[in-house]
């Protein structure tokens with residue numbers, strides 16, 4: 001993270017030096033601008049994700065407290081670029097990102113990442129088998145532990161592994177089924193598709209309820 005930031009700052013510094021002649025006021029800009037991000041959130045996204053990313057409706061995922069890099073990647077994935085279809089197909093989100101620039105996407109990602117997730121759902125009573133699946137996986141079936149990548153409390157591990165704790169159960173259920181069917185195929189190295197392929201409907205439902213109660 002820090003290294004990447006330094007690398008980016010350096011790249012920017014070089015670019016700024018190169019352009020110094022026609023852009024004398026150019027200084028190193030931060031990678032994200034949460035103030036601009038907040039404006040986009042309020043104007044474009046709030047209707048479905050709320051101004052602070054704590055969506056009210058289960059089909060619209062909570063964005064508050066999600067890692068900025070993950071949010072940014074999803075926004076890019078929703079965008080059909082250069083004549084190619086979007087890596088993550090969503091008619092709704094495809095329309096939302098169409099008019100956003102790369103910097104807009106970084107800014108709004110940073111805004112939502114800086115908000116605090118509110119957990120509306122009651123902690124579901126975890127069935128022991130579900131908790132075991134989440135924490136330890138099932139070696140017999142070659143199913144890795146969710147916790148290995150998403151953390152024991154579902155907080156995720158930046159930059160690649162998203163927060164899943166506290167998310168709406170319905171949304172998580174839908175994403176796992178989308179990975180299983182291949183309808184969602186934007187996971188690096190097929191990580192999630194390979195896992196979801198081994199899960200039954202009942203397991204997906206149980207683990208989604210479990211994850212919704214994590215905090």
Ligand code: HEC
Nearest residue numbers: 044045047048049059060061071074075090092093096108
């Ligand atoms: C009309 C409602 C609507 C609006 C407005 C909207 N979204 Fe969404 N958003 C959705 C839905 C529905 C999904 C779930 C898509 C899916 O099922 O894959 C979603 C998914 C997302 C995701 C993926 C989250 C995850 O956990 O993977 C991100 C990021 C996101 N939206 C950001 C935004 C941003 C930023 C804006 C404003 C520029 C915005 N959305 C505007 C409905 C909306």
Ligand code: HEC
Nearest residue numbers: 144145146149160161162164172175186187188191192207
């Ligand atoms: C080997 C690492 C790994 C393991 C193990 C893993 N995941 Fe994931 N998961 C990922 C990655 C990487 C992504 C992000 C894909 C992307 O970039 O869109 C992801 C995304 C997800 C998402 C989508 C989140 C969103 O906001 O849309 C859900 C839900 C999810 N994982 C649930 C699970 C569950 C439940 C388990 C255990 C059964 C699990 N994962 C195990 C790596 C993993």
